[in-house]
Structure formats: structure tokens, C-alpha cells
Amino acid sequence: MEYLPIFEHKIMRFILFCFFFLFAVSGLRSQVIPDSLKFVFGKADGTLQKTYILTGKVTDQETGEPVEGVGLHLDGFYTGVNTDRFGTYYITLSPGHHRLTFRHLSKAPLFTELTIYSNAVMNTFMTEKSYELEGVVVQSDEPDRNVRNPITGVTKLTTRELRAIPAFLGEADIFKGLQLLPGVSSVGEGTSGINVRGAKTDQNLLLMDEAIVLSSNHALGFLSAFNADVTETFTLYKGNLPATFGGRAGSALNIEMKPGSTESWQGQIGVGTSNGKVLLEGPIKKDKVGLIFGGRISNANWLLRRARDFDIQNSQLDFYDGYLGLNWKIAQGHTLEAKTLLTGDYFKFSGEFGYDWSNRVSSLNYRGILGENWSIKALIADGDFSNSFFDPEGLDAASVENGMRYQQAKATLTWANEKLAINSGVEAVYYQGKDERRSPFSAESNVLEEKIGKERGLEVGLFSSLEWDISEKTGLVGGLRFVQYNQLSPDTVFQYNEIGPIATEQILGQEVFEGGAIQTYSGLEPRISIRHNLDQNASLKGSYARLYQYIQSISNTFGPTPIDLWQLSTRYIPPQRSDNFSLGFFRNSMDNKWEFSLDGFYRVTQNQIEYRDFAQVFLNPHMETEVVIGEGRAYGAEFLIKKNLGVVTGWLAYTYSRSFFRSQGQFEETQINGGDWFPSNYDKPHEVNFILSRKMYPRGLFNLSINYATGRPVSAVNASYVVNSLIIPEYSERNQYRIPDYFRVDVSYTVEKVFSKKGDSLNFSIYNLFGRRNAYSVFWQKDGDSRQLRPYRLAVLGSIFPSITYSVQFGGGANE
Numbered sequence: 095m096e097y098l099p100i101f102e103h104k105i106m107r108f109i110l111f112c113f114f115f116l117f118a119v120s121g122l123r124s125q126v127i128p129d130s131l132k133f134v135f136g137k138a139d140g141t142l143q144k145t146y147i148l149t150g151k152v153t154d155q156e157t158g159e160p161v162e163g164v165g166l167h168l169d170g171f172y173t174g175v176n177t178d179r180f181g182t183y184y185i186t187l188s189p190g191h192h193r194l195t196f197r198h199l200s201k202a203p204l205f206t207e208l209t210i211y212s213n214a215v216m217n218t219f220m221t222e223k224s225y226e227l228e229g230v231v232v233q234s235d236e237p238d239r240n241v242r243n244p245i246t247g248v249t250k251l252t253t254r255e256l257r258a259i260p261a262f263l264g265e266a267d268i269f270k271g272l273q274l275l276p277g278v279s280s281v282g283e284g285t286s287g288i289n290v291r292g293a294k295t296d297q298n299l300l301l302m303d304e305a306i307v308l309s310s311n312h313a314l315g316f317l318s319a320f321n322a323d324v325t326e327t328f329t330l331y332k333g334n335l336p337a338t339f340g341g342r343a344g345s346a347l348n349i350e351m352k353p354g355s356t357e358s359w360q361g362q363i364g365v366g367t368s369n370g371k372v373l374l375e376g377p378i379k380k381d382k383v384g385l386i387f388g389g390r391i392s393n394a395n396w397l398l399r400r401a402r403d404f405d406i407q408n409s410q411l412d413f414y415d416g417y418l419g420l421n422w423k424i425a426q427g428h429t430l431e432a433k434t435l436l437t438g439d440y441f442k443f444s445g446e447f448g449y450d451w452s453n454r455v456s457s458l459n460y461r462g463i464l465g466e467n468w469s470i471k472a473l474i475a476d477g478d479f480s481n482s483f484f485d486p487e488g489l490d491a492a493s494v495e496n497g498m499r500y501q502q503a504k505a506t507l508t509w510a511n512e513k514l515a516i517n518s519g520v521e522a523v524y525y526q527g528k529d530e531r532r533s534p535f536s537a538e539s540n541v542l543e544e545k546i547g548k549e550r551g552l553e554v555g556l557f558s559s560l561e562w563d564i565s566e567k568t569g570l571v572g573g574l575r576f577v578q579y580n581q582l583s584p585d586t587v588f589q590y591n592e593i594g595p596i597a598t599e600q601i602l603g604q605e606v607f608e609g610g611a612i613q614t615y616s617g618l619e620p621r622i623s624i625r626h627n628l629d630q631n632a633s634l635k636g637s638y639a640r641l642y643q644y645i646q647s648i649s650n651t652f653g654p655t656p657i658d659l660w661q662l663s664t665r666y667i668p669p670q671r672s673d674n675f676s677l678g679f680f681r682n683s684m685d686n687k688w689e690f691s692l693d694g695f696y697r698v699t700q701n702q703i704e705y706r707d708f709a710q711v712f713l714n715p716h717m718e719t720e721v722v723i724g725e726g727r728a729y730g731a732e733f734l735i736k737k738n739l740g741v742v743t744g745w746l747a748y749t750y751s752r753s754f755f756r757s758q759g760q761f762e763e764t765q766i767n768g769g770d771w772f773p774s775n776y777d778k779p780h781e782v783n784f785i786l787s788r789k790m791y792p793r794g795l796f797n798l799s800i801n802y803a804t805g806r807p808v809s810a811v812n813a814s815y816v817v818n819s820l821i822i823p824e825y826s827e828r829n830q831y832r833i834p835d836y837f838r839v840d841v842s843y844t845v846e847k848v849f850s851k852k853g854d855s856l857n858f859s860i861y862n863l864f865g866r867r868n869a870y871s872v873f874w875q876k877d878g879d880s881r882q883l884r885p886y887r888l889a890v891l892g893s894i895f896p897s898i899t900y901s902v903q904f905g906g907g908a909n910e
Contacts, residue, residue, distance in 0.1 A: 130193070130205040136212030138189070145186045145511075147213045147466055152181045152196060155219040157906075158357060163252075163327065164220065167195040171566060172242050174515060179353045180423060184463055186511055196220060240689055244561065244569040244625040246635040246676045247291075247333025247693060249275055253322045253352075259785065260799045260840035260859055265368065265899070266322040268349065269311070274783040274799065276732035276747040277332050277695070280315070281776050281806055282836070283868065287311065289776040290332050291695050292728025292753035293344030294702075296647040296658075297670070301339075301348040302435055305457040305475035306502055306523065308660060312413040312439055313394070319437035319453070323362060323373045324388035324417040326352040333676035333695060334623045334637035337559035337573025338506055338517060343643040343672035343699055351433055353421040354384030358906025366857075366899035368394045369413075376905070382423055389416040405444040412440040427463035432456075442486065451481035457502075467509050471519075475502040479660070480528065484535050491535035494712050496548070497528040498660045517573075518558040525551045525645060525662055532713055546715050550582040551662040553644050559621070567627040575619040579644040581664055583607035588716050595761035596666055598719050613665045617642045623676075632681040643670040646703055648711050648721065659711055661703075666718035672699040678732075689736045699726035704755055704766060722764055724757040726774065744786040753777040767827045773807040775829065780804045793847050799840040805833040805869065833869040838862050853903035861895040 135146075152161045160181025166173045168185070169192055177183045189211050196204040201220040208216070240248075249272070257266040259274065269288055272278045277291045287295030287310075300307045302320075310319045331339065331346045339346045352375075359376030370393060375386035392413045398406055415437040422430045434456040442448035457475035464470055477500045484493035506519035527548025534541045559573030585607050591600040623637035649658040663669045678693030702724055705711065709720040729752055736745035753774040757766045766772065784800040807829035815822045842859040862868075 130207045131218075133206060133208040133214075133216055135208065135210045135214035135216075138211050142189045142211060145188055145466070146210050147184070148187055148194075148208075148210060148216060149182065149184045149214075150216040150218060152177050152183065152218050152220055154201075155221045159355065161198060161201065161220055164196050164198045164201070167197060168512070169193050170195075171563075173512060174510070174561060174563075178429075178461070179421070180356075180429070182427075184427070186466060188512075240691065241627070241631065241633045241680050241682050242569070242625070244571045244635065245331070245334050245336070245623045246637045246678050247277070247331065247695070249330045249332065251328045253325050253327075256322055256328075257844075259787075260797045260842035260861070265317055265366070267318045268320055268322070268325070268328050269318045272328070272330060272347075274747065274785055274801070275330075276693070276734050276749045276783075277730075277751070278330070279749070279751070279776070279778055279781055279803065283316070287315070289753075290330070290345040292697065292730065292751050292774075292777070293672075294646075294774075294776065296645075297342050297344030297643060297672070297699075299335075299339060299342035299344075299346040301346065302455055303351055303431075303433065303457065303459055304338075304348060304473055304504065305455055306341075306477060306500065307349075307435070307453070307455050308477060308479045308498060308500075309451065309453045309481075310437070312415070312437070313392070313411060313441075317413070319413075319415050320349055320435075321371065321388050321390050321415055321417060323364075323371065324352050324386060324419070326350045333674065333678075333693070334571075334621060334639045335641065336517075336571070337557040337575045337619070337621050338519065338521075340521070340555050340557070340575050340577060340619060340641065341523065341553060341643060341645070343641045343670045344697075351417065351419055352386060353431065354386035354419055355906070356381050356384040356421075356423070360903065360905030362901055362903045364899060364901030367397070367897040368392060371901075378420075384421045386419045387417065390414065405446070408444045410440065410442045410448075414438055429461050431459040431461075433459075445487040447483065447485055449481065449483040451479075453480075454478045467511055469508045469510075471504075471506045471508075473502070473504040476500075477502070486535055489538065489540045491539040492532055492541040493535050494530065494532045495528075496530040496659055496712075499526045499528060500524060513563045515561045516558070517560075519556075521555045521557070523553045525549075525553070527660065527662065530659075530713055544713060546713050547585070549585060549662040549664060551579060551644060552582055553577060553579045569625045571621075571623045573621040575621070576616070577619065577642055577644075578614065578616040579642075579663060579669060580611040581613040581662065583609050583612055585612055586715075587612060587665055588718075590666075595759065595763040596718050597763055598716065601716070613663070615642075615644070615663060615669050617669075617671065631683060632679070635676075635678050635680065637674075637676045639674045641672050641674065643672075646670065648703070648717065649705070659717075661717060664718065667703070667721065668701045668723070670699055670701045670703075672697055687737060687739045689734065689738065691734045692731065694731045695729065697726075697728040699728075702726040702755060704757065706763075706766075722757045722759060722766055724755055724759075724766075726753065726755050727771075728753040742786065742788045744784070746785075747781075747783045749781045750779060751777075751781070752779055772827065773829045775806060777807055777829070778804045790843075793845055795844045795846075797842045797844075799838075801836070801838045801840075803836040805835050807832055836868045837866055838868060839864055848900075849902075855901055857897075857899045859897050859899075861897070863894065865894045867893075 152164045153159060154161055162177055162179050164177040166175045166183060166185055173185060175183055175185050187210050191209045194206045194208060196218060198220060204218055204220050251271060256271045259271050272288060273280055279289050289295060290298055300310055312319050327350045329348045335346050354375040356377045361374040364371045369390050371390040373388045378385050394411055398409050417435050419433040424430055436454050438452035440450045455477045457473060460472040462470050480497035482493050482495040485491050501524045504521040506517055509516045530546040530548060532544040555575055555577040557575040561571045563569050587605045588601050589603045589605060590596050591602055594600040619640045619642060621639045625633050625635045627633045644663045646661055647658040648661045675696045678691060681690045704722045704724060706720055706722055711720055714720060730750045733748040734745060737743050753776060754771045755774050756771045757769055759765050781803040786798040788796045790796055808831055809828050810826045810831040811823045812826045813824045840861050841863055842857060844855055844857045846855045848854055848856045
């Protein structure tokens with residue numbers, strides 16, 4: 095094996111083919127703008143106020159359901175105001191005549207003209223677009239939001255859009271959908287999490303309605319633990335995080351959950367080749383209190399039993415997730431939401447090894463409008479993450495358990511008018527690592543009980559940000575976040591020889607802390623992003639953000655897994671600090687049917703963690719002796735061309751991304767590759783994704799996904815020697831070679847209203863259509879009687895994987 099060329103002609107031909115194919119089948123059509131609705135409120139006599147309040151509710155004309163995420167455009171420009179989960183909006187207007195347009199991704203635009211001289215209420219209806227099944231659309235709430243949003247690198251998906259992407263086991267999945275967008279990737283099949291713009295998976299902040307989630311994967315990372323039926327929108331901040339978010343050095347993904355209907359009881363039942371699921375929602379008190387419950391449970395073991403490999407036949411894979419939400423409209427403009435997400439996995443590979451993990455996140459959210467320009471949001475949350483891995487057989491059969499418990503509180507106060515919005519607040523997170531335990535797995539095991547205590551920490555942040563429309567062409571988002579972190583007692587801290595490396599053999603003693611803070615870190619995090627419109631359809635954006643991270647995952651594998659340890663910052667493991675830069679050009683055309691963007695990024699990270707060779711990360715009371723502190727850098731560019739509307743939709747995304755690490759230790763024991771830069775495990779220079787979605791009349795939708803990526807780096811065996819009949823391998827420097835490139839094609843076909851006029855659907859999907867044996871890793875073993883070690887490819891899914899899923903709706907939510 096050797097390093098692959100930077101770019102091959104076949105990749106360029108592939109990109110050009112996808113582009114021209116998408117353009118050829120696009121069938122561009124012009125959009126017809128209907129007549130405007132006209133409203134008059136009050137009279138222009140007497141003393142006029144400077145501003146008046148206009149509020150109302152936007153509902154679906156067919157179902158009567160509230161429509162969330164409707165963007166309000168005033169006199170041709172986006173106001174920054176969207177309808178909330180109950181379809182209500184609140185906007186201040188100057189007296190006189192205005193054009194107010196309501197825009198939503200899946201609805202026909204609603205154009206209104208109004209004359210206002212008093213506070214008023216204006217309720218409106220929106221209708222579906224003129225075609226039934228939409229193609230894949232990945233855009234913001236408003237069609238031109240990507241051009242006008244001052245923050246760079248923001249991507250928003252809805253659950254409806256996500257279902258139009260071919261998926262593994264027929265399940266719409268948030269992480270698989272995001273990985274088809276520019277700047278988002280993963281280490282490979284069978285690993286957890288996502289890598290955003292060259293960042294480690296633990297550098298991504300994952301939130302459920304702003305409540306922290308530590309683990310979110312099922313089935314070796316092939317599925318997300320978030321059921322698409324109970325989620326609504328997903329917002330990924332790749333380039334610049336708002337000051338309201340912190341605690342990670344890379345990106346932030348906020349998943350908004352669906353509120354329960356307050357109008358009527360409805361639900362859905364689905365059965366597929368991999369799992370069964372149920373959704374139920376409805377009013378506990380009509381127009382006041384709504385409830386939603388969604389759950390999934392796996393039934394994939396029958397597929398394992400039919401495998402040819404004996405070990406796979408004797409393996410077991412189980413997963414489940416459940417979500418319960420309650421939303422209460424306390425009064426006009428005041429809502430309270432309680433929600434709990436519970437997920438878990440169990441996996442056992444034959445009689446060799448296995449893991450078991452569970453995660454619970456519970457939160458209470460309050461939102462309220464306090465006056466003409468004031469609103470408030472508050473959150474309290476509790477999380478409990480537990481995992482274990484085990485060796486099930488033999489005298490050394492044992493299980494090792496660890497985890498993290500945490501509590502979170504956050505409050506945000508907002509003041510806003512037509513041109514300026516200011517957010518200020520406070521956030522606190524208390525982390526308590528669970529004791530790490532090893533115990534015998536069976537009665538025959540000779541393993542003794544063992545326990546290692548873990549750290550505690552408190553992270554407190556103050557933040558303030560503003561969003562300012564400086565002029566019709568220029569907008570700015572700026573913010574400042576100050577965070578202080580304390581490692582808390584009780585704990586025992588080891589003392590090391592100052593003239594040597596931090597290593598087990600350099601321990602001189604230990605210090606016991608019974609109370610107070612053991613170590614304190616703090617820092618300022620400035621954020622700024624600016625947008626300048628070149629015209630109504632094009633803009634330039636630039637941003638800078640500094641981020642600190644006080645919790646990170648520790649793993650001695652090339653890719654993240656659900657059983658990785660969460661490690662808090664300590665005296666010897668300082669917090670990560672990253673400086674993120676971004677510059678991009680964005681353009682829409684054909685009345686926002688087409689989008690084009692080119693976005694470049696650069697990141698420098700201090701105090702990044704890598705593991706030492708042959709590190710022992712479990713049951714280790716001095717973790718600092720097994721890790722290396724260094725610096726990271728990542729840079730690249732993202733290209734996207736996308737068609738949003740029409741019979742055929744889709745996009746072509748290309749990402750060039752590099753990610754490197756360099757150890758900073760002065761001793762050989764704390765260096766990797768002699769302190770030189772080397773590619774990180776997730777360094778994949780080239781990635782191409784082509785998505786095509788075509789409506790098949792009258793009720794069908796065909797989807798195609800093509801994925802190509804450079805193989806990830808690996809450390810390889812350069813040579814091997816025979817000493818006393820024992821083969822001794824000689825390894826290369828860290829990540830000097832690469833596994834073969836990745837290529838996969840997926841297809842799916844969905845038919846709606848198959849047997850039921852009220853709403854059912856049948857989905858056929860084929861994952862890995864051409865049965866490519868994409869390498870998960872490369873390992874070395876003896877080849878027959880040869881004395882040399884030879885490389886072999888390991889593929890997790892090296893064959894075609896078809897699936898069928900049928901779901902049926904019932905109750906008031908079904909479409910007649």
C-alpha cells in the first residue's frame with residue numbers, strides 16, 4: 095500500500111458526469127407568484143406609535159395543524175422571525191404599508207399586503223406545493239436563507255427531507271444524511287459519530303433541544319439513536335457557533351424534537367427487516383397540552399442467523415430507543431416542554447467479545463414572550479450515560495463498566511426589533527464520572543473485582559451575542575462567551591518527576607483533595623461572522639470563532655465506539671482550544687431553485703489528545719500517562735451545487751479536507767513520529783456525494799445516492815523478522831499509509847398510499863447496490879507456510895444489503 099495521488103482524472107470525470115446528469119434531468123420550471131392578500135388594521139388618525147405588534151398563527155389549510163419554521167420576509171427581506179412550534183409568530187412593524195411574505199420549505203409562499211396603525215392579530219393558512227412527493231431538499235427555513243444568513247457553514251435538514259435519502263435498513267437517519275453534505279464525514283462503516291471539517295467526533299457538540307447528549311448511535315454506528323419520527327429539524331453549525339453554544343472545539347448539532355399534537359390523536363406503526371416502531375401523539379387537553387411518544391426496537395438477529403460465517407451466526411445485535419414529550423401552552427406566548435430520550439444497545443460477537451450501553455437525557459424547557467421586544471428561554475436537563483464491554487467466555491471472562499452523569503442548566507434572555515437582536519444568558523454543566531469497575535462475567539471466571547474512581551467537574555459560561563442588519567446588504571453576528579471550568583474534589587492527584595515525562599515510572603507520590611477545586615481553567619471565546627450581499631442572489635461571508643473544550647473521549651482504536659471513555663480536563667490534561675476561520679461565496683438562481691456555494695475553512699487546535707502506542711485506557715487511575723498532548727490543524731474547501739424544487743431534485747457535494755496532528759512533548763515518550771506532523775485517523779482528502787431524487791407519478795419517489803471518499807490513514811507493517819520461530823513485525827510511523835478508497839451506491843423507492851387512502855407507505859432500499867467490499871480496516875497475518883505477514887482487507891458490510899419497510903398512519907394526522 096502507499097499514499098494515494100491527491101486527485102485522479104477519474105474523480106474529475108465522475109464529478110462532471112454527476113453535474114451534467116443532474117442538470118439534464120432537472121426540468122426547470124418557473125414559479126408562479128399568486129396574488130397578494132390585503133389587510134388593513136386601524137386608521138391613520140390621531141397620535142401614532144413608533145411601532146405596532148403584529149401576531150398570529152400559521153396553520154396548514156388541509157389538516158389545520160400549526161406550521162413551524164415559517165420565515166417572515168418584510169418588504170423583500172428576511173426579518174429573522176420564524177413561527178414557533180405552535181405556528182405562532184410575533185413581529186413589530188412601523189406604521190404604514192408593508193409587504194409581508196410567509197415562506198416555508200414544503201409550502202407554497204403566501205404573499206400579503208397590510209396597512210397597520212394598531213396592534214393586530216393576523217391568522218393565515220398555507221398550502222402544500224403543487225406536487226405530492228418532494229425530492230430531497232436540504233436548505234434553511236427560507237429559500238434564500240443560505241445567502242442572507244450571516245453565519246457561515248449552517249446546514250438545516252427536516253425529517254421530511256431526510257426520508258427522501260436512501261438509508262441503511264430503510265431507516266431515515268440523521269447522521270447518514272449529514273454525511274452526504276459537504277464538510278461532514280466519518281472514519282468508516284462500523285464507527286460512531288461524525289467528523290465535521292476535519293474535527294474529531296468528540297469535538298462536535300450534540301444537543302437535543304439544547305440539552306447535551308453524549309452518545310447517539312445504534313448498531314455499530316450504522317444507525318442514529320434519534321428516531322426520525324419524533325424529530326423535526328436538525329441544525330448543524332460547521333463554521334461559526336453562536337455564543338449560546340459552547341463546550342466543544344469543532345461544531346454543534348442541535349436536534350429539535352417534534353411537539354405532540356394539541357388538535358387530534360394520531361399515530362403511525364412501522365415494520366421493517368431490521369426493526370419495528372410506533373408513534374403516538376395527541377392532546378391531553380385540546381389546544382393546550384399535547385403528548386408524543388415514539389419507540390423503536392430491533393429485530394435484526396434473524397438476518398445474522400442466515401449469514402454464512404459461523405461467528406456471525408452466533409452473534410447478537412439488539413437496540414432500542416424511546417422518546418416521550420409533553421408540551422403545555424401555559425398562556426399566550428408561554429410554553430413548557432418536558433421530554434425524555436432513552437436509548438440502548440447490546441452487541442455480542444460470537445463468544446469473543448461484546449458491549450452494552452444505555453443513555454438517558456431528560457429536560458424541561460420553558461419559552462416565553464415577556465413584552466413587545468423581550469423573550470426568554472430556560473432549560474434544565476439531566477443525563478445518564480453508561481457503557482460496558484465484556485469477554486464472555488473462559489477463566490478470564492469479565493466486564494468493564496464506566497459512564498458519565500451530568501446536570502445542565504441554561505437561561506437566555508432576548509431583546510429584538512426589526513434590525514437588531516441581542517441574546518444574553520448563563521449556562522452551567524456539572525459532570526460526574528462514574529466509577530470504572532471490572533467484575534467477573536460468569537461464576538467460572540477467576541477475575542477479581544476492581545474499581546477506579548473518576549473525576550468531577552463544573553463548567554460555567556456567560557454569553558452575549560447580537561445579530562445586526564447593518565444595512566440591506568450587510569449583516570453581522572457577533573458574540574462573546576466566557577467560561578470557567580473547575581476540576582472538583584474529592585480526588586487523588588499523582589505527582590510526577592518534573593525533569594522527566596509524565597509516565598508511570600516517574601510517579602513520586604500523590605496528593606489527596608477532600609474539598610474545593612483541584613484545578614481551574616478559564617477563557618474568553620470571541621465569535622464573529624459577517625455577510626455582505628453582492629446582489630439579491632449572491633453574498634460573501636467570513637467568520638472567526640474561538641472555542642474551548644473541557645471534556646473529551648479517550649479511545650485506543652482508530653475510530654470512535656460507544657464504549658469510549660469520557661475524560662474531564664485535569665491538572666495534566668488541559669482543555670482543548672481551537673481557532674476556526676471560514677470564508678465563503680453563496681449564490682442562488684432561478685428564484686432559489688438552484689443553490690451554489692464554495693466555502694473554505696481553517697482550524698488550529700491546541701491541547702488536542704492522541705493516545706500513545708499500546709495505551710491502556712481502561713481501569714487506569716493515571717490516564718495522563720497514556721495520552722499525548724499536541725496540536726492539530728485542519729483546512730479545506732466545500733463545494734455544493736443543489737437543485738431545490740421540481741420533479742427532480744438533488745445535489746452534488748465535493749469536499750477537500752485535510753487534518754493533521756503533531757505532538758508537543760519534549761521527551762521521546764510523549765512524542766509520536768518524532769514530533770512531526772502526521773495525518774489524523776479521520777483525514778480523508780477527497781469526498782464526493784451525489785444525490786438524486788425523482789418523483790414518479792402519481793405517488794412514487796425514486797432516490798439514488800453515490801458516495802466516494804479517499805481511504806483513511808493506517809499504520810502498516812513495513813517488514814517482519816523471525817526470531818526463534820516467532821514472527822516479529824516492524825510497524826511504520828503512525829498513519830503513514832492508507833486503506834483502499836471507499837465507493838458505494840444506494841437506491842430506494844418509496845410508494846405512498848399503497849393499501850390505505852389515509853396514508854401508508856412502502857419503502858424498498860438497497861444499501862451497497864454493487865456489493866463493494868469497502869475496507870473497514872487492513873490487518874496483517876501469516877500467509878500459509880510463509881514467514882512473512884501479509885495485508886488483508888476487513889469489510890464490515892461487503893455485500894448487497896436490501897431492506898423493506900412498511901408503515902401506516904392512523905388518526906387525525908393522516909392525509910385524506
